[in-house]
Amino acid sequence: MRLVLSWLREFVDVSAPAEEIAEKVGLRGFEVASIEKLDDGDAVIDFEITANRPDCLSVLGLAREVATVYDKPITLPSSDPRAKIALKPVTIGSSDRVKVTIDDAELCPRYAAAVADVKIGPAPAWMTARLHAAGVRPISTIVDITNYVNVEIGQPMHAFDLAKLAGPEIRVRRAKPGETIRTLDGIDRKLEADMLVIADRDRAQAIAGVMGGAASEVSASTKLVVYESAYFKPASVRRTSKRLGLKTEASSRFERGADIGAQVVALQRAIALMEQIGAGTAIGPVIDCYPQPRSPKTLHLRRDRLTRLLGVSVPDAEVVRILTRLGLRVTSTPDGWDAVAPTFRVDLLREVDLIEEVGRHYGFDRLEATFPVVTTAAPPPDPRILRDRLVRRVLTAAGLSEAVTFGFIEAKAAEPFATAGHASIAVANPLSAKFDTLRPSLLPGLVDAVAHNRRHGRSDVRLFEIGTRFAADGETRGVAVAWTGNGSGDHWSGGSREVDFFDVKGVVEQLCGVLRVPVDFQPASESYLMPGQTASLVVAGGPARGEPAGLVGQLQPAIADARGLPSKDRVYVGELNLDVLSRARVAASDATRPLPRHPSVVRDLSIVVPDTLPAAIIRGTIQSAARVLAAPLVSISFFDRYQGKGVPSGSVSVSVRLTFQADDRTLTDAEVQQSFDTILAALVRDHGAVQR
Structure with missing residues (x-):
């Protein structure tokens, strides 16, 4: 919002220079983008206005803030003949020149209009100079008046050429299916059924709250105009503006929330300016369609709550001064104050909002720099935070780097990973086509991150991400890994090897082990993964046994x-699905075991089995046979795999190291041999194994 200093001084008698005003207002929550000196000694302060303060997208709104800062009265627009900022006294009624009807009071609760006999020409120099300084391009008297009122009091207006309205009438309705309109920028736009339009008897003449139509544009030949001053539902304007890709000064105000009490005042100001510069006169009464008037909201502010939240006691007189200067009506109560929030303050909804206003203008810099006394212990952290922290630590220790990608992705990136029953979800109002879908998986963003690193010269990329996936049945928390390049680092003593399936499987096994989740790997098929190089994780024990993970x-x-x-x-x-893994975690035992007192016995077993037989199945067979062994089996490890000379085609030689140990005695050779023979017999029986 570009605030012209001379314009501000019409509302507030403040002599401070622009730099001082900018500094003081900036300390109260309005970032200063720049200060620009003008040739005539005037200045422009460019403030960044937050989305919750649409009232400050006007000279009047910022004037209230300045008046509060300097504790000075504010000059409001008035119909008094001696008023500095004049309003034209008007009567409210129906017009014989145009009929106004609101068909959709939900999207347009209030619509005011006035008919005027006008003379089209250039606006006076003082008006065009102010519009230029405020960043608005002057066009003609009538259009400049509507823009002037918009900047001055924050109420967007529009002017229709009455002769170009069929009826003549104005009807506020939703667009008809397939209806189109050519807007003032010369573009033909197709409207959707939920978009609000301002129409005449036959067709749409403006997109409500966004832009007028070219068919009823004011031109040099215009003699009669209809001034529009309305309130439109913010969500409706925001949705329409986004879908049409059309952002205007009007839409930026309406979509944040305009003042539902300013429509007639804006018309009074426009008529007064029109008569002041000799651009025309009003004809007949002002039309004000307001089916269900809204009352200002009354909020209660407790004195002790104010003190407790700010951490400092603000004098009662200062509280009343601040709220009154900001435009609220304040009355005292035994425990505090009742404040009536004006309709232009759409952000004042709760008691805490009043406390923020008091704090802003009392000065947050005056609050004591001490922490409140802690009287209760802090609650324990969410278990999911601790789980994610552990996952992050394990994967970082495994040599992976964490990536953070967007939850919104493009549809073509999501499509390959949208599995059956988990179709991707489209965003109803995306920022762009690149962010039009909620990710069904963490892999699309992670794969793009790998591609980005590869394009920038990284040959070995190991990434992981912890995040949320989205599906029609809800959200799930997951962790994903992606690995390309070398499976081990380069070393002078030998060459490197390329990463393979077992490297990633090993990382996943390590993570599941740390999380205390027993899992089995089973052959699987998935459309985005290679056949024969895909495995699914299934929980092997605990309360979630059998669940896919x-x-x-x-x-x-x-x-x-x-x-x-x-x-x-x-x-x-x-x-991996972290929610499933959390449910499947096996409780850790706090019991300790003494170190073994008796020696262990190690036996190596080499067998030839079909090369399609997974090692996990061999391990399972050995563990099943070990339940009835005379010599307890405490460890199984695979240490060699060989295919080649001496091994039949389609077979593989696998070497397994078996470690036997008893807690209460030293094992004899006979016990160990008996156990060894039992295991070998089970392998021969179940898998046709041949001992080498």
């Missing part, structure tokens, strides 16, 4: 290529 595998080359990865890159990915 995630997938691990190689990404389909076609998907990797579509996301910009080099064609030769093999990318291995994994994604």
Whole structure:
């Protein structure tokens, strides 16, 4: 909001220079973007206005803030003949020149209009100079008057050429299916059924709260105009503006929330300016369609609540002064004050909002720099925070770097990862086509991050991300990993090798082990992963036994290529459901075990089995046989795998190290041999194993 200093001084008699005003108002929550000196000694202060303060998108709104800062009275627009900021006295009624009807009072609770006999020409120099300084391009007397009122009091207006309105009438309604309109910028726009329009008897003449139509534009030949001053529902204007890709001065005010009490005042000000510069006169009464008038909201402010929240006692007189200067009507009560929030303060909804106003103008810099006394212990952190912190630590220790990607992604990136029953969810009002879908998986963003790193010269990329996935049945928390390049670091003593399925599987196993979740890996198929290089994780024990917990595998080359990865890159990915893993965690025992007092016995077993037999199944067979062994089996480890000379085609030689140990005695050779033979027999029986 570009505030012209001379314009401000018409509302508040303040002689302070622009720099001082900018500093003081800036300390009260309005960021100062710049201060610009003008040739005539005037100045412009450019304030950044937050979305909750639409009233300050006007000279009048910022004047209230300045008046409160300097404790000076504010000069409001008035119909008094001696008023500095004049309003034209008007009567309210119906007009014989135009009929106004509101068909949708939900989207347009109030619509005011006035007919005027006008003379089109250039506006006077003082008006065009102020509009230029405020960043508005002057056009003609009537258009400049509407823009002047908009900047001055914050109420957007529009002027229709009455002769171009069929009826003549104005009807506020929703657009008809397939209806189009050519707006003032010369573009034909297709309207949707939930968009509000200002129409005449036959067709739409303006997009409500956004932009007028070219068909009823004021031109040099215009003799009669209809001034529009209305209130439109903010959500409706915001939605229409976004869908049409059309942002205007009017829409930026309406979508934040205009003042529902300013419509007639704006018309009075426009008529007064029109007569002041000799641009025309009003004809007949002002039309004010206001089916259900709204009352100002009354809020109660407790004295002890104010003190407790700010941490300092503000004098009663200062509280009343601040709220009154800001435009509120304040009355005292035994425990505080009742304050009537004016309609232009759409942000004042709760007691805490009044406390913020008092704090802003009393000065947050005057609050004591001490912390309140802690009387209760802090609540324990959310278990999910501790879980995510542990996952982050494990994966970082495994050599992966954390990535953070957007929850909104483009539809074509989400499509390959939207599995059956978990279709991706489109965003109803996306910022752009790049962010039009909620991610069904963490992998699309993670794969894009891998591609970004590869394009920037990184040959080995290991990433993980912890985040939320979205589906029609709700949100889930997950962790995903993506790995391409070397499986181990380069070293002078030997060459490196490329990452494979078992590297990523090992990372996932390590994570599940730390989380105390027993899992089984089972062969699986998924559209975005390579056949034969895909495994699903299934919880193997605990309360969530049998639940699927995630997938691990190689990404389909076609998907990797579509996301910009080099064609030769093999990318291995994994994604786990952290919510399932949390439910499946096995409680840790606090019991301790003494160190073994008796020696262990190690036996190595080499067997030939089909090369399609997973090692996990061999391990399971050995563990099942170990339940009835004479010599307790305490450890199983695979240490060699061989295919080649001496091993039949389609088979593989696997070497397993078995460790036996008893807590209460030293094992004999006979016990160990008996146990060894039992395990071998089970492998021969179940898998046709042949001992080498």
